[in-house]
Amino acid sequence: MKDTQRGKVYRWEDKLFSHHGLTKGVKENNEMSLTQCNAYASMVWRKFRNKFYYNFDKNRITCRRVICSNHANGTKGLAYSGFYYVNRKKNYKKGKPNMYKKMQLPKWARSKHIIIHEVSHFLAPETSMHDKKFVGVYVYLLHKFLNFDLQHMIDSLNEAKIEFSFNTSPYLNRKFNSARKK
16 A cells, blocks of 8 residues: 655644744754653553554553664654564463554654654554544644644645545544534
8 A cells, every 4th residue: 555645744744843843853962762752652552542543452452552762773763563562472461462562763753743643653543654544643642742733733734735534533533523612
């Protein structure tokens, strides 16, 4: 499946972040520590896992955290698909495998707005990439956690001709409608 909106979404992000006084990359010595990134990404994941879309079977696995690293000295922020066993072994908690989500964050990407982008990949359907479902989740999380203006984001998405949807998830649709009424 081709990721047809990727470039558009990245260009839109650049303009959006600039509008809010942010840049895509974090300046040296301004980045969050990996421990802070783990805590923030895990908090967002725990709050919304399986809420927007059905990401995993809660009866079969336990997944309460996101682990951020940059072991390969990568240059890109990256959300890995799938789930990973704690300590590479099948550890069990209450009879279910204890797993985690994995994210690569080079120093430039260790900021809340980049973490939200990557966690949005975890919360959207696995095949989404940067499609309208991903963008809907991403916009809602930027609004919820960083207080980005919802109407401004919607207007700028329309202007950039980026597809987005809040209607493909009943939970997201309710949250979007409630946020618009405020």
